[in-house]
Amino acid sequence: MAIKDKRQLIIEAATESFSLFGYKATTMDQVARLANVGKGTIYTFFENKEELFNEIVNTLISEMKRVAESTLDSDKRFFEQTNHVLYKILEFRKQHQLTIKLFQEGRDMGTPEVIGFMQRFEHTIIAYIKELLQKAIDKGEIKQCDPELTAFVMLKLYKSLIFDWELSRDPLEKEEIIRLFDLYFFEGLSI
Amino acid sequence: MAIKDKRQLIIEAATESFSLFGYKATTMDQVARLANVGKGTIYTFFENKEELFNEIVNTLISEMKRVAESTLDSDKRFFEQTNHVLYKILEFRKQHQLTIKLFQEGRDMGTPEVIGFMQRFEHTIIAYIKELLQKAIDKGEIKQCDPELTAFVMLKLYKSLIFDWELSRDPLEKEEIIRLFDLYFFEGLSI
DNA sequence: CAATGACCAAAACAACCATTTGGTCACTTT
DNA sequence: AAAGTGACCAAATGGTTGTTTTGGTCATTG
Numbered sequence: 440m441a442i443k444d445k446r447q448l449i450i451e452a453a454t455e456s457f458s459l460f461g462y463k464a465t466t467m468d469q470v471a472r473l474a475n476v477g478k479g480t481i482y483t484f485f486e487n488k489e490e491l492f493n494e495i496v497n498t499l500i501s502e503m504k505r506v507a508e509s510t511l512d513s514d515k516r517f518f519e520q521t522n523h524v525l526y527k528i529l530e531f532r533k534q535h536q537l538t539i540k541l542f543q544e545g546r547d548m549g550t551p552e553v554i555g556f557m558q559r560f561e562h563t564i565i566a567y568i569k570e571l572l573q574k575a576i577d578k579g580e581i582k583q584c585d586p587e588l589t590a591f592v593m594l595k596l597y598k599s600l601i602f603d604w605e606l607s608r609d610p611l612e613k614e615e616i617i618r619l620f621d622l623y624f625f626e627g628l629s630i
Numbered sequence: 631m632a633i634k635d636k637r638q639l640i641i642e643a644a645t646e647s648f649s650l651f652g653y654k655a656t657t658m659d660q661v662a663r664l665a666n667v668g669k670g671t672i673y674t675f676f677e678n679k680e681e682l683f684n685e686i687v688n689t690l691i692s693e694m695k696r697v698a699e700s701t702l703d704s705d706k707r708f709f710e711q712t713n714h715v716l717y718k719i720l721e722f723r724k725q726h727q728l729t730i731k732l733f734q735e736g737r738d739m740g741t742p743e744v745i746g747f748m749q750r751f752e753h754t755i756i757a758y759i760k761e762l763l764q765k766a767i768d769k770g771e772i773k774q775c776d777p778e779l780t781a782f783v784m785l786k787l788y789k790s791l792i793f794d795w796e797l798s799r800d801p802l803e804k805e806e807i808i809r810l811f812d813l814y815f816f817e818g819l820s821i
Numbered sequence: 822c823a824a825t826g827a828c829c830a831a832a833a834c835a836a837c838c839a840t841t842t843g844g845t846c847a848c849t850t851t
Numbered sequence: 852a853a854a855g856t857g858a859c860c861a862a863a864t865g866g867t868t869g870t871t872t873t874g875g876t877c878a879t880t881g
Contacts (some may be wrong), residue, residue, distance in 0.1 A: 457734075458844090467874060475823035479876080488874065518820070559653060581819040588795070592814060595790040623783060627818025628772040629709070636855090658843060668856035670845075680842065 447483045448474045454495050457535040461544040462553050489552055496556045496620050500563050506531050517575040518625045525597045565590045638676045639665045645686050649728040650787050652735040680743055687747045691754050697722050708766040709816045712800050716788045756781045
């Protein structure tokens with residue numbers, strides 16, 4: 440059993456526990472027990488609880504980026520790409536157990552470490568959309584606009600449609616959301 | 631001194647206190663003291679604390695509606711009207727002491743009565759924009775779309791631009807916001 | 822010498838008591 | 852007698868103190 444294995448064991452145990460109970464409710468004792476290692480061992484691989492957490496969520500964010508990139512298809516029009524990417528990302532967030540749990544914890548308890556993760560998560564998305572926008576502007580596919588601000592607004596709009604709207608009314612279908620995104624953002628409402 | 635006067639006195643005192651301290655931190659004793667009436671007197675006019683609160687915020691919401699209507703000018707194009715109305719409303723929210731305090735309390739402490747107010751406040755705005763949209767659609771000024779959903783999304787976008795954006799970057803100028811609203815919502819990004 | 826778990830200080834929690842608060846009602850004022 | 856009042860009450864809230872839990876360490880072990 441090489442060193443890598445123990446480290447991996449700890450990461451897997453911690454991921455399991457963070458997914459089930461969140462950041463605060465996961466104890467280092469619990470992680471040690473789940474990973475079948477002594478508690479001290481964890482501290483030979485990770486500085487502290489927060490570092491262990493960051494290692495895990497960084498992996499998560501990388502995975503998300505990978506998902507986003509895998510949906511790219513430069514044959515498609517810009518708006519279709521953006522749409523797809525945003526949809527995949529928020530689907531990802533909605534389906535991934537760890538992401539669900541952490542976003543819950545951040546909203547309901549405001550755990551600082553978790554809030555930090557949420558910000559990095561969103562920042563990554565915005566940075567990514569920003570790049571797509573910049574390319575589209577350079578190619579002359581869309582109008583001139585502030586890419587950062589536009590990416591920010593796009594994400595907000597998407598989140599509104601997917602998360603906020605269904606708090607008080609019937610949730611929207613995937614096709615519906617794509618259609619709306621196109622209508623509001625690319626075509627515009629004017630005749 | 632007629633009955634109306636005492637009632638009014640109580641409402642004014644309560645408004646003052648709600649504006650300064652919010653809903654939870656305002657005590658009925660405090661209101662009685664400020665209004666120079668016995669505590670029991672309050673209960674001859676209002677069922678309980680929540681009713682007193684509702685009386686006051688209903689007035690606030692009416693005022694807001696009045697502000698919105700006063701900005702209407704049917705000569706202007708639809709998007710200019712919407713823009714103006716939304717801007718005035720959120721300015722109102724930003725400047726009115728009571729509104730500021732209550733939205734703070736709702737966000738930071740989650741007081742249920744205050745959350746209720748916030749929802750009614752937003753619902754009123756959405757209902758209003760929805761009407762504007764319906765008229766514009768009927769007149770053929772804008773494309774066919776779900777007026778409720780569109781109103782919802784418009785409000786969200788506006789709030790993002792005014793409140794959320796300046797949490798992490800430089801706040802946007804009024805003219806900037808109007809321009810962006812026009813760009814994203816009416817013209818669209820496509821060439 | 823990597824791995825461990827008993828150990829520690831600090832934080833979180835629970836139990837207890839004191840204070841505050843929304844609401845009532847017997848009594849006073851007009 | 853009708854309107855107005857503030858002492859009073861139960862329930863909620865806040866503060867305090869003692870106990871448990873938890874992140875992190877380190878002397879010991881295999």
